[in-house]
Amino acid sequence: MSAMNKSHTHSLSKNNSMTLTYTKNDKGQFVCPHCGITKDKQNTMHYHMRKHEEEPSHTCKVCKKGFLQKQTLDMHMKSRHPEISTDETSKKFKCPFDKCEFSALTKGNCVTHCLRVHFQEEIKKIMTVDEDTKEIECDECNETFSSSTAFYYHCKKCINISLSDDSPKIKLLKSIG
Secondary structure (H helix, E strand, O other): OOOEEEEEEEEOOOOOOOEEEEEEEOOOOEEOOOOOOEEOOHHHHHHHHHHHHOOOOEEOOOOOOEEOOHHHHHHHHHHHOOOOOOOOOOOOEEOOOOOOOOEEOOHHHHHHHHHHHHOHHHHHHHEEEOOOOOOEEEOOOOOEEOOHHHHHHHHHHHHHHHOOOOOHHHHHHHOOO
């Protein structure tokens, strides 16, 4: 069986003038025809491929970096140029663990921080890294990930399975945002 086995076509623009073709590999992941990056979800690949196809419509006034979506520019401003950002909600997600000063722009980043820093022992029990491929397997559900970020994003639900819902640490994790 070939590495690329399915194609899907999706219209990109409102007037249907540009069409994106999605190709899946044997693992069912969408593969970018421009750079080969893989994504699990079609909508994630859609936004990735737009980076290759479209001119950015939003530009950072400080560093001139272009963005396809205003919300991505806004997040860039808060994270890369916080001295200029006038938004009062910058770094609004605070780590709920005692004596930890970490704060993040997004709930997801705060949750990932908590899992990486405050759940190290629990993570070790459900995380196996293949020494050859560097893929990470969740021992709780046997799902495989190509990056630690993807694994941490996923494992919140598996940590909930391995610990009871009334665990103080789980309660803190669930209190974010």
